Amino acid sequence: MMKVGFVGWRGMVGSVLMDRMQKENDFAKIDATFFSTSAAGGLAPDYKQTQKTLKDAYAIDELTRLDCIVTTQGSDYTHDVLPKLRAAGWNGYWIDAASALRMNKDALIILDPINGDNINNALDNGIKNYIGGNCTVSLMLLALDGLFKADLIEWISSMTYQAASGAGANNIRELLLQSGKLYDSVSDIINDKSATILDIASRVNQIINSAGFPKEYFGAPLAGSVIPWIDSAMENGQTKEEWKGAVETNKILGLTPDTVKVEGLCVRVGVLRSHSQALTIKLKRKDLSVEQISEMIASANPWVKVIANNKPDTLAGLTPAAISGTLDIAVGRIKKLKFGDDYIALFTVGDQLLWGAAEPLRRMVNILVSRYA
Ligand SMILES: NC(=O)C1=CN([C@@H]2O[C@H](COP(=O)(O)OP(=O)(O)OC[C@H]3O[C@@H](n4cnc5c(N)ncnc54)[C@H](OP(=O)(O)O)[C@@H]3O)[C@@H](O)[C@H]2O)C=CC1
Ligand SMILES: N[C@@H](CC(=O)OP(=O)(O)O)C(=O)O
Secondary structure, eight states, X not given: OEEEEEESTTSHHHHHHHHHHHHTTGGGGEEEEEEESSOTTSBOOOSSOSOOBOEETTOHHHHTTOSEXXXXXXXXXXXXXXXXXXXXXXXXXXXXXXXXTTTOTTEEEEOHHHHHHHHHHHHHTTOOEEEEOOHHHHHHHHHTHHHHHTTOEEEEEEEEEEOXXXXXXXXXXXHHHHHHHHHHHHTTTTTOTTSOHHHHHHHHHHHHTSTTSOOTTTSSOOTTSOBOOOSOBOTTSOBHHHHHHHHHHHHXXXXXXXXXXXXXXXXXXXXXXXXXXXXXXXXXXXXXXXXXXXHHHHTSSSSEEEOOSSHHHHHHHSSHHHHTTSOOEEXXXXXXXXXXXXXXXXXXXXXXXXXXXXXXXXXXXXXXXHHOO
């Protein structure tokens, strides 16, 4: 059996990965060992594996015994540990959710429904590093799979609405703590019909801007607000999250950089789970109807679900609340724009912890298992 080590399994992405692997009975196909950066020697999660205790995630000699390491621990860990493993002669497979290696020449960004052929070629050619893509990019590629397959896209403007859990486990807790503070500030008058709504709003505004409001992880209030900044700054006014849109899209599609132009603004919103994106797309053709475009999108892969452009269907199916915890990629509000017949807009929602993070990693483990003799 293939020996697979897991680092980062208790984090946001890691716990969703564990859940999916358990549901799909993936642990029965591998010999799993669990590692920790903070609790080596403690009890590992129980997936009926032989190794019951947590190993040290920095113990190079333990890691080099593995055929494959799956890490959802983050870029710092990758930068620290992988060079040491390779220097020690380790030639195993490195499967990673972090962005650290994505643009490296010796790494492939994995999203097998889109670039399964490239993954197989890379395996045949001895590539060892397989990296999950940025969540908004992976979700967008699955949503627009039909339009990419038909080579219809000239450029995309992507305005994102990214959930708190995209920033990690501590951030989701912080959003809930912030929400609790908002409620607490008005709990005595919220059901009192004689209280004026201005009093309620003003109390909320006061508490949001107070010094004690919990914002250690986000750096700003998110409950009752939005944060139009994700990740670090680039030199050209973009954030790194925005920069990833174009570079990762073209790399996943196997295109030369900047073939498909992707630009926009990435915004953190007070949603617990699932990222949404409003996309404006410049098509290469003017002669396609909304119905033809919708059909191309709907038939591209088993996960994309086109939602009819009306209020009841949109409210029922095109929201993070409706999509979270599923592998569905909802695409709706598809319409032509007055800019011209070659411009369309649409709204898409997908669970960034599933197709945006854990699922491509889980499927990569299975691709390796299927090749492991
Ligand atoms: N969140 C997302 O939607 C996506 C994340 N990614 C990438 O995946 C990597 C991991 O991200 P993510 O899972 O969000 O990060 P988390 O912060 O949730 O988890 C990373 C590690 O933080 C430690 N940790 C510290 N405090 C806690 C806590 N309260 N609960 C759980 N774990 C805690 C754990 O390590 P230990 O147990 O060793 O202490 C854990 O493995 C990052 O590189 C990220 O960029 C990629 C796509 C989407
Ligand atoms: N940055 C994304 C999640 C993520 O971690 O992406 P990346 O792996 O590209 O840094 C978000 O905050 O929603």
